[in-house]
Structures are given as structure tokens and as C-alpha cells.
Amino acid sequence: MPKATLYRMDLPNYTCGYGTAARDLLRSNGFDIEEHILRTRAATDKFKDKHHITTTPLVFIDGVKIGGYTDLKKHLKAQKPKKKRFWQR
Secondary structure (H helix, E strand, O other): OOEEEEEEEEEOOEEOHHHHHHHHHHHHOOOEEEEEEEOOHHHHHHHHHHHOOOOOOEEEEOOEEEEOHHHHHHHHHHHOOOOOOOOOO
């Protein structure tokens, strides 16, 4: 099973929708997820400064930095084999 590490923000008064969407996308693609939840604004800001990013979530697959939710979608789409067509229009 492929492994992913997900850092997402879940503050007492706000849960990042892109973080939960990234988690769900990873689950639906069969990833074993190591999830790190950033629960305070200070922890989130420190994490973003450390990784030189402006938004969360941040996804790593097998130790390789993928990026946020949109980057994850692009990465997973590129990994899928292209379907062969029997005919072209």
C-alpha cells in the first residue's frame, strides 16, 4: 500500500476544507495516511514558515513533496494509466 503524509489545519473554530478533501482523496486512492493535524494558528504559521508555503494542506507521498490539494489531484491523475480507445472520433 502506498504511503502518504498529510499535514492539515484543524483549528477550534475552523477546519480547512482542502485538508479534509486531500485526506479523502488519498483514502479513495488506497493510501496509508500518516496524518498530522495542526491545531493552533501558531503551529500552522510555524509549519508554513518551515516549509516555505503559504497555505495548507501539504502532502508527501513516499517522502516526496507533492504540494496541496490541487497538486495532489494533478499528481494522482498523472499516475493513472491512460485508457486505450478502440476507435477515435
